[in-house]
Amino acid sequence: MTTKKNGQTIGFSNPPAVLGAAxxxxxxxxxxxxxxxxxxxxxxxxxxxxxxxxxxxxxxxxAVNLALAKAKVRHQDVDFFLGGDLLNQIVVTSFAARTLDVPFFGLYGACATVAEALALAAVLVDGGFAVNVALASSSHHDTAERQYRFPAEFGIQRPVTAQWTATAVGAAVVGPHGKGKVQVTHVTVGRVVDYGQKDPMDLGAAMAPAAADTIARHFEDTGRDPEAYDLILSGDLAAVGHPLCVELLERKGLRLDNRFVDCGLMLYDDTQEPVAGASGCGCSASVFAGYLFKNLEQGRFKRVLLVPTGALHSPTSCQQGESIPCVAHAVVLERSG
Amino acid sequence: MKATKEQADEYKRLVMRRSPRPAILRNALWAFGVGGTICAVGQFFLNLALLGGLPLTEAVPLVAGVMIAIGAALTGLGVYDRIGKRAGMGAALPITGFANSIASAAMEFRREGLLLGVGARLFTIAGPVIVYALAAGLVVALIRMLVSGPAGS
Amino acid sequence: MTLMSFVLAFVVGGLICVLAQLTLDLGTNLTPAHVMVLFVVLGAVASGLGLYEPLIEFAGAGASVPLPAFGHALVKGMLKGAAEKGLSGLLAGGLTGTALGLTVAILAGLAMALVARPKG
Known part of the structure; x- marks a missing residue:
């Protein structure tokens, strides 16, 4: 194996390719x-x-079937399916895995799930344990609301810090090095970071320190400068968390400037009233599978850093007064050639 | 890692400084307009009941019942959540909002069955209101009786 | 059906809702559910102080439709029950005074669950 690990970052010498995404x-x-x-x-x-x-x-x-079709990978050639969602016991992904009928690893990383899946898929392929790995990360506004918050028809006013859980799925197929133009070259696996934030209606503020921690780690481990990337995307920090993350990074001496954007601020415009922005496992996953992957494939981006962020609380933990632990994983996606 | 108390406090101050504030004036205007309108509708039914010859003490609970039915119906029609999104407590505080909290929970959990879905979770939001209203009511009533004797009201 | 009765209901009811909204916006870590509970308790307290019944007589539905009226109705029912039947009246009176509203709320909720679907 030719892979190097430095600190929290794995660098692939023969980077696995993203064969298709939907x-x-x-x-x-x-x-x-x-x-x-x-x-x-x-x-x-x-x-x-x-x-x-x-x-x-x-x-x-x-989404998975579409990603497989685009990757031109047949069902029977999928070695593993990795994925997760926001629901208790990740029932959505598990039930989809029942239909897909391929060996399945269920993941939970809240809204960082897509990065966790990409990282593990790349490791499985690079390690020679798999040829094709399918992955998916999903959220649905109404399944999340009824589990985390209130019934759909309850006339509640959302606090200004609240985010709108996206109804979206991002799926992809990761395969061998050289098979596709878009490659996973590095992954920086985040630690769980908890800065004592307790408000489940203000998850951006809770997740910002985790994002800043992983991003700073990534640059430290790789020795790169922010200029090495065309685009750096945090997951779903949204209008509250993203500026906080910028400030935390500046305190660490990192200025990402205009290249630092947030998936939670890209999904909706203001007239759609997402309050602070989008969130959910499907937010960064759909931005990755839709916008990022296609732009990389078409050569508009050369190298991007995707840093999905997840809040690892439950309604129970919040009601019991626990603070909200968060995680962020960074994935480097690069166009070869 | 879990931040130390000092780190967490420092971060909390940063969050407080950077967080957007609610639009207090706009929210208050919406709450006033919608809350007032709902009460004016209630007044229409109250006036009807009074014109029909009911004494005020009997008309009030009757009007509450009518408003609750209206709140539940607007919830079923999918309208009440849209009113509440803008009006905040102007939609939540009138008795129609209480009805909305019950009807919305009943509708939401219908898919989990009539017993353990609708039956058990109907009071998910309204339950605390009833529990603490009863508890506070009893305390207030007892104090009132101690102060002015059982006949007072 | 005087115009004045509508104006009073609108203004007083609206103001009670504004108080609740300000509590929500200015308080820290309060949800609408907290504010609803708080205002029902405040209604019970105002009732105990002898303030709420006069407010209903003054503003009609402006005072009887907002949730504090529920707290008031409980206290009023308990005191009435206590005066008539002592301890058993005290305990039964609260729900007696609010039975109509609660019954309609529960049955209307059940009816909505049967006929309507959440649109999300």
Whole structure:
């Protein structure tokens, strides 16, 4: 094996390739600024199913199948399926895995799940344990609301710091080095960081220190400067968390400037009233599978750093007065040639 | 890693400094307009009941019942959450908001079945209101009786 | 049906809601559920102080429709029950005074669950 590990960062000498990716999103996401980059936009959030959970499961299945088709990888050639979502016992992804019928690792990294999946897929491929690894990360506004917050029809006013859970799935297929133009060259695995924030309606503020920690680690471990990247994307820090992250990074002596953007601020425009911005496992996953991957494939970006962030609380832990532990993983995506 | 108390406090100050503030004036205006309108609708039914010859003490609970039914119906029609998004406590505080909290929970958990979904979770939000209203009510009533005798009200 | 009754209901009811909104916006870590509970308790206290019934007589639905009226109705029912039947009246009176509203709320909620679906 030719892989190097330095600090928290794994660098692949023969970087595995992202063979294909697909984003399936709901109507609100499909009406936002990134609309043109998504592969499928659903007209409603229930998809004619009996429950929101069934609808989300259906979206995961569709996104994975689409990613496989784009990667030109047959079902029977998938070695592993990795994925996760926001629901208890990650039922959505597990149920989709039942349909996909391939060996399955269920992951939970909250909204950082897509990075966790990309990192592990790359490790599995680079280690020679797999040829093709499918992955997915999903969230659905209504399945998340009823678990974390309130019933859909409850007339609640969201606090200004609250974020809108995206109805979106991002799926991808990772395969051998050289098989595709977009490669996973490095992953920086984040530590769980907890700065004592307790407000589940202000997750951006809770996650910002985790994002800053992983980003600083990444530059330290790789010895790179921010200028090495065309774009650096945090996951879903949104309007509250993103400026906080900028400030925390500046305190560490890192200035990322205009290249530092946030998936949570890209999914909706202000007229869609996402309050502080988007969130959810599907937020960074759909921005990756829709916008980032296609821009890399078409050569508009050469090298990007994707840093999805996840808040690892539960309604129970918050009610018991625990602070919110958070994690962020960084993935370097690079266009070869 | 868990930040030390000093780190956490320092970060908390940064968050407080950087966090957006709620639009207090706009929220208050919305709450006033919508809350006031709901009460004016209630007044229409109250006036009807009074015109019909009911004494005020009987008309008040009757109007509460009518407003609760309206709140539940608007929830079923999918309207109340949109009102509440803007009006905040102007939609939540009137008795129609209480009805909304019950009807929305009942509708949301219908898919988990009539017993353990609807039946058990109907009071997810409204439950605390009833519990603490009863507890506070009893304390207040007892104090009132101690101060002015059982006949006072 | 005087115009004045509507104006009073609008203004007083609106002001009570504004107080609740300010509590929500200026308080730290309060959710609407906290404010609803707080205002029901405040209604009970105002009732105990003999303030709420006059407010209803003055503002009509402006005072009887907002949630503090629920706290007031409980206290009023408890005191009435206590005066009539002593301890058993005290304990039963609260829910007796609010039974109509609670019954309608529960049954209307059940009815909505049967006929309507959340739109999200």
């Amino acid at each position: 984003a399936v999103v709901g109507p609100k996401e499909g009406a936002g600024p990134l609309a043109g980059w998504f592969d499928v936009v659903k007209a409603d959030r229930l998809l004619g199913m009996k429950s929101w959970e069934q609808a989300e499961t259906k979206m995961v299945e569709e």
